[in-house]
Amino acid sequence: MTKVDAWIYTQVTTFSDAETIAIVGPAGKRNLYDEFIQIKSFKEVNMYDYDPARGKDENIINKDVVFDIELKEDLIINYACEKMWPLGKIYKDREFILVGDNERHNGDCNPITSNRMLIEQNGIEEIWSFNEFTRWKGKYFVVFGCN
Amino acid sequence: MDPEIKFHFFTFKWGDKYGPEYVNRLYASLVKHCDVPFAFTCVTDNSAGIRPEVLLLDYNQIGPDSWRSYGQDKIFTREKLCLMDLDIPGTKGWIDLDVLIRTEVTSMVTRDFKKPTFILNHWNMKKENSFKWFGKGSDCHVNSSFVMWKDDVAQWLFDYTDKHLEKLMFTYKSLDKYLYYQHWRTDRLAFWEEGLVDNFNFSDPPHIQRKGVRITLFNTSHIIIQGMDIEAYELHETEGMWPMKYWMHYDKS
Numbered sequence: 001m002t003k004v005d006a007w008i009y010t011q012v013t014t015f016s017d018a019e020t021i022a023i024v025g026p027a028g029k030r031n032l033y034d035e036f037i038q039i040k041s042f043k044e045v046n047m048y049d050y051d052p053a054r055g056k057d058e059n060i061i062n063k064d065v066v067f068d069i070e071l072k073e074d075l076i077i078n079y080a081c082e083k084m085w086p087l088g089k090i091y092k093d094r095e096f097i098l099v100g101d102n103e104r105h106n107g108d109c110n111p112i113t114s115n116r117m118l119i120e121q122n123g124i125e126e127i128w129s130f131n132e133f134t135r136w137k138g139k140y141f142v143v144f145g146c147n
Numbered sequence: 148m149d150p151e152i153k154f155h156f157f158t159f160k161w162g163d164k165y166g167p168e169y170v171n172r173l174y175a176s177l178v179k180h181c182d183v184p185f186a187f188t189c190v191t192d193n194s195a196g197i198r199p200e201v202l203l204l205d206y207n208q209i210g211p212d213s214w215r216s217y218g219q220d221k222i223f224t225r226e227k228l229c230l231m232d233l234d235i236p237g238t239k240g241w242i243d244l245d246v247l248i249r250t251e252v253t254s255m256v257t258r259d260f261k262k263p264t265f266i267l268n269h270w271n272m273k274k275e276n277s278f279k280w281f282g283k284g285s286d287c288h289v290n291s292s293f294v295m296w297k298d299d300v301a302q303w304l305f306d307y308t309d310k311h312l313e314k315l316m317f318t319y320k321s322l323d324k325y326l327y328y329q330h331w332r333t334d335r336l337a338f339w340e341e342g343l344v345d346n347f348n349f350s351d352p353p354h355i356q357r358k359g360v361r362i363t364l365f366n367t368s369h370i371i372i373q374g375m376d377i378e379a380y381e382l383h384e385t386e387g388m389w390p391m392k393y394w395m396h397y398d399k400s
Binding site: 027054064068083084107 | 282
């Protein structure tokens, strides 16, 4: 498990009140999904990825959570904040774990340069924890809270 | 608009990247290769040098104020979608200036379009890893240089864009990426069949004159933006190569 996944796992299993979880933009990562579906207090765990190539995975809901559908889950874990409109502007009264990086890849519309940026963009009113992790060329910024 | 005219082509020229010769030769190429009566309109901020047969629309008046309030780094060339909101019956389309029409296109433009019809970058889709970076937002296999539709079958695209304008402007730098990630992905668009359109700079091998191709693209802007190490040419840079002969020939039409 990566350092980021381990941090998320600890936050969720220690502090979250959620019964349902949405994992947005997991790409090839399945660590958290595999762990969470084994925890009985989580009634539903869903992964969302709009990449058509990911649609072959029966555990992936192949939709864009900004433009295609409305998330219903209590907790939204967003692995790809740098690539999308802030989900906290769409979804209110939810728990969020927000992950974004500052590497400014070609497809990044929203490079994340600080935890404060994640908090402000998503309207996070209660901040429960936050952290930073070194990446290849930059950093991951991670925030856990609710709006 | 003349009610007898059932086909309406548009092109855009703003700024100083392309001169009026691009407009005039594009118009002349349609005169030569499109056998139905049509109107040809240039949406421009500078009509100097454009031949009188070409109709004009003011670039600075096209589209809603809300669309014009964003910079050119947001859904670049989004103005084209505003044509889908024009209340003109018949078949409509836009053609970018950096396009060379080589042979007859009547059979392409007189179709009974059920969806707005765009170019699919077949030349890139066959390359290894061509879809590998979809999730990262780096791929783009849609091109909006030659687009046609009929009556109001494309109205939804303007309406969708207008409805989600703030989120879309935040997310996408170019029109082609927006179309690819939101509408190719969801099968809302149609595409010209493979072999009708090629790309002078990107088709493999590049720079050759392929048989059967009716339209050739010469776009280089993303090569410059992305700093790609590719030998690429705009139409006016093809001196001594086959496209220049075609292009210059249209001065006589």
